[in-house]
Each structure stands twice: as structure tokens, then as C-alpha cells.
């Protein structure tokens with residue numbers, strides 16, 4: 134590229150957060166050259182959870198990818214200008230998207246011709262984030278400067294994304310079915326079980342983690358900077374509880390992580406550790422009595438099963454008797470969870 138201006142990147146909507154941008158002039162010339170090291174298309178997908186949490190700048194255009202979820206608004210085809218739909222990413226987070234004019238037309242014509250039951254993967258590049266408006270969460274829409282919508286086969290590596298979509302489809306399985314899984318790939322299931330006992334391993338009932346992201350701390354005592362960028366004066370104790378569950382004649386082990394503690398116990402690992410220290414107990418393998426209240430409880434669980442690590446993690450749980458009954462009714466009958474159940478446990 135020859136003869137261009139270098140200007141401050143002060144556009145209302147920026148394609149990247151670089152300080153400067155290149156601007157074409159009447160005298161700019163371009164020539165195509167091969168640079169094998171530079172990929173032709175490169176997307177930097179923003180996670181939906183980051184958009185929902187308000188971690189995105191509204192002046193910066195973003196790329197997102199996800200599976201089409203639901204059409205919430207569309208005008209008749211003859212005067213179609215606007216389409217609103219929801220998109221679900223590979224963590225099952227859902228976001229509302231608005232497309233205008235040519236982008237809306239493209240989506241609707243594809244949508245009208247798609248096979249029922251087939252996932253529809255959508256990539257939106259250079260789109261805008263509209264910030265939270267009161268009770269309305271942030272949404273995404275196309276921008277007028279270079280947004281593209283790519284659907285299914287137009288996306289490179291589409292099979293990889295389809296596979297990930299299938300991976301986050303939930304299966305309903307009994308605990309004995311889960312324990313019998315041998316595949317090398319992880320799968321997400323919904324199940325019901327009753328907690329029976331703690332499995333005491335090398336770690337004890339907590340580990341030392343980052344204050345912000347709950348990742349395990351690299352150092353035992355003293356200050357450290359976590360991989361997430363947070364500077365920690367000291368580590369924070371975080372729950373990691375390996376619990377044996379039973380259902381009918383089957384049993385299995387699931388790990389509860391710190392983020393679920395508020396759902397099942399009223400005390401944080403930090404407070405509980407301090408209580409223990411006050412009682413003169415500093416052994417992490419000595420299980421505090423208050424943890425016993427986690428036992429003999431029946432719950433519906435959404436779990437991530439990793440047979441090759443011989444570990445399953447609880448992602449969400451509920452002790453709502455109606456939900457437990459719904460899951461029980463589906464075990465052994467349905468392979469895949471119905472959408473309502475997915476919502477309750479998401």
C-alpha cells in the first residue's frame with residue numbers, strides 16, 4: 134500500500150483498538166502480495182458472557198460466533214428491514230442480535246430454507262455492542278462499516294463449530310450411565326443424585342486461588358500475579374469438593390467448585406477457613422463440620438463429564454423438587470434434554 138494517510142483512530146466505531154488508522158487518499162495504490170504468515174481472515178471472537186457483563190467498549194466493533202437460537206422479531210418479507218433473534222455461544226450463553234436491511238434479508242432467506250433440527254451457525258464480524266439500557270441487557274447489531282454475516286458453510290472450519298454445538302447439547306443420564314462413560318471426549322449431562330460422602334484426596338476441601346478468577350495460585354504464600362492479570366497480595370481459599378453421589382443402585386463422583394458454593398452452603402471457603410484457624414485447625418484435610426450439611430441432599434445437576442480425566446464437574450445445580458422430578462422423568466427415556474430444562478439449569 135502506497136500513499137496513504139496515517140490518522141488518529143478516532144472513528145465513532147473502531148475495527149480495532151490501535152491508536153492509529155490508515156486512510157486511503159486519491160493517490161493510494163494497492164497491490165496483492167502473499168504473506169503466508171498472515172492469515173487471510175482472522176476473527177477474534179468475543180465471549181457472550183463478556184458482552185453481558187459489560188466488558189466490551191461500545192466504540193469497538195467485535196466478532197461473535199454462535200448457534201441460532203430463536204427468531205424474536207421479523208418484518209414481512211416484502212418490507213423486511215429489521216430482524217431480531219437470539220444467538221447462543223458454546224458456553225450456552227444467549228445474546229440478542231439485531232440485523233438491518235441486507236443482513237436481515239440474508240438471515241431470513243437462509244432461515245426459511247434451513248432444515249429443521251440442524252444447527253445453524255452464524256458468524257457476525259465487525260458488529261456493534263449496544264450497552265445495557267436499564268433492565269435490558271446488552272445487545273449486538275450490525276454496524277454500517279464493514280459488518281458481515283456468515284452462515285454455516287460460508288464459515289471456514291464450520292465442522293469444528295458444529296461439533297462444538299453438538300458437544301454442548303445436554304444429555305439426560307443416570308449416575309450409573311455417567312459412570313459407565315468411556316469416551317475420550319467430554320460431554321455435558323443432566324442428572325439427579327443424592328450426596329453421600331466426601332472423597333478426601335491429596336488436596337483437602339479447598340485450594341488456594343486467585344481472588345478474581347478462582348484459578349489455582351502458583352505460589353503457596355505471598356503475593357503473585359495470576360494468569361488473568363490480577364495482582365494478589367495473598368491467595369484466597371476456594372472450595373473444591375469431591376463428593377460421592379448415589380441414585381438408585383448407581384454411584385459416581387462429582388466435583389463442586391467454588392462458584393457453586395452460594396447455591397448450597399451459606400459460608401465462603403475464606404470464612405470457613407478462618408473459622409477453622411480460630412479453632413486451631415489448619416489442616417485442609419480436616420473437613421469442617423459445617424460441610425456435613427452438604428450431605429444427604431438430593432439435587433438436579435448439570436455436569437461436565439471428562440472420562441479421560443476421570444473427573445466430572447458440577448456446572449449448575451438445583452434442589453427444586455419439580456425440576457428434580459422432571460429430570461427423573463426423562464432419564465432413560467430421552468437422550469437430549471428439552472429446552473425448558475436447559476434454561477432452568479443454565
Ligand SMILES: [Zn+2]
Pocket residue numbers: 343344345346347348359360361362363
Ligand atoms: Zn486470576
